[in-house]
Amino acid sequence: MAKPATDTVTAAYIPKSSVKKMTQIRIIKKYWIFYFMMLPAVVLLILNNYIPMFGIMIAFKNINYADGILGSPWSGLRNFEYLFKTSDAWIITRNTLLYNSGFIILNLIFPISFAIMLNEIRSRFLAKLHQTVMFLPYFLSMVVISYLVFGFMSDEHGYLNSSLLPALGMESIQWYFTQEVWPYVLPIVNTWKSMGYFTVIYMAAIIGIDDEYYEAATIDGASKWKQMTSITVPLIMPVITIMTLLQIGKIFNADFGLFFQVPRESGVLFPVTNVIDTYVYRTFLTVGDIGLSSAAGLLQSVIGFTLVFLSNWVVRRINKENALF
Numbered sequence: 001m002a003k004p005a006t007d008t009v010t011a012a013y014i015p016k017s018s019v020k021k022m023t024q025i026r027i028i029k030k031y032w033i034f035y036f037m038m039l040p041a042v043v044l045l046i047l048n049n050y051i052p053m054f055g056i057m058i059a060f061k062n063i064n065y066a067d068g069i070l071g072s073p074w075s076g077l078r079n080f081e082y083l084f085k086t087s088d089a090w091i092i093t094r095n096t097l098l099y100n101s102g103f104i105i106l107n108l109i110f111p112i113s114f115a116i117m118l119n120e121i122r123s124r125f126l127a128k129l130h131q132t133v134m135f136l137p138y139f140l141s142m143v144v145i146s147y148l149v150f151g152f153m154s155d156e157h158g159y160l161n162s163s164l165l166p167a168l169g170m171e172s173i174q175w176y177f178t179q180e181v182w183p184y185v186l187p188i189v190n191t192w193k194s195m196g197y198f199t200v201i202y203m204a205a206i207i208g209i210d211d212e213y214y215e216a217a218t219i220d221g222a223s224k225w226k227q228m229t230s231i232t233v234p235l236i237m238p239v240i241t242i243m244t245l246l247q248i249g250k251i252f253n254a255d256f257g258l259f260f261q262v263p264r265e266s267g268v269l270f271p272v273t274n275v276i277d278t279y280v281y282r283t284f285l286t287v288g289d290i291g292l293s294s295a296a297g298l299l300q301s302v303i304g305f306t307l308v309f310l311s312n313w314v315v316r317r318i319n320k321e322n323a324l325f
Contacts, residue, residue: 059294079295088279096275099186099259100251106191108244111198112236116228118199119206131203135196142257149189149262176266183272190258201243205236241315241322249308252276252300276300 028035055069062075083089114134121127137145152159153175161172175181209232217227233240254275263273280296283289308324316323 055294056298058291059298061291063289063291075291079289079291080299082292083276083296083299088274091271092274092276092279095272096252096254096277099183099275100247100254102187103190103194104244104247104251106187107194107198107247108240110191111195112202112233112240114195114199115202115206116232118203120224131196131200134199137193137195138197140193142255142261145189145193146257146261146264149185150264153185176264177268179269179272182263182269186258186262186273189262190255198243202236202239205239206232209235238322242324245308245311245315245324248311249304251307252303254278256281 058069059079060074060076061069061072062078063069064072118127118130121130140148150158153161155161155172155174155176158175160175165172173181175185213231213235214227217231222230254277256277259273259275260278260281263269266273276296280293284293312324
């Protein structure tokens with residue numbers, strides 16, 4: 001039966017905003033059980049992520065414990081000026097950016113390479129075994145890893161000084177007093193610890209690729225290298241982009257455990273191991289001003305947030321399908 005003309009005319013005069021609101025209400029009524037299931041996660045998100053943002057004001061205050069956060073006087077941008085006026089500002093900023101840039105590159109090259117190699121292992125038992133062995137360091141705390149590194153690089157009883165270097169006819173090295181080696185040691189330790197995590201993610205993406213692509217390439221006579229460059233890498237590019245963007249967002253946040261625990265607080269190494277996080281921590285221990293620490297944390301978050309949006313904008317300009325949002 002045809003719809004009455006009066007209903008059509010009446011619907012034409014209903015504002016679009018009202019129609020949209022009615023549609024949303026219908027959707028909520030239809031899928032209310034899913035919204036109810038989502039409620040605990042939303043509450044946890046608000047309690048854990050949004051309510052603590054009230055503490056942002058600490059970065060703009062001269063905290064007085066007697067008056068509390070709300071009663072303390074405002075200090076404007078003085079806490080931020082401290083980070084830039086200090087004599088070590090250039091060193092800690094340089095170290096943070098260069099180390100994290102290197103980490104992004106290494107966590108891109110090695111995990112993808114190992115994921116492709118593991119995918120080529122025909123024995124699933126061996127593939128799972130290698131995957132488990134690589135993933136194990138990710139669960140170790142930096143305290144444990146610092147002792148493992150110390151076991152290798154200890155001046156007296158470390159494996160390098162007691163066994164390897166004498167076997168090569170070389171003199172022992174005081175590793176914790178030699179600045180030149182640590183720009184290489186820290187990236188190696190970070191890559192070793194996190195490579196398993198990224199490898200699992202990239203391997204999951206590779207497993208999701210349809211085998212028909214490789215079968216067709218094999219029939220056409222494509223080599224393994226050609227299959228990797230023409231099929232594997234292009235098809236997992238969206239995952240690679242997402243993981244890279246997430247790491248770029250943390251480029252101003254250093255791994256505190258890595259830069260604090262592994263060098264074992266050697267003051268000689270501060271010029272090459274001191275980053276924003278460790279510098280703020282040591283300053284807080286000396287000065288005891290939480291406003292300075294909050295300012296540093298807020299600055300890192302704002303810069304990371306901005307970099308994610310800029311990077312995503314660049315990716316969207318190149319290929320919308322690979323963009324994070």
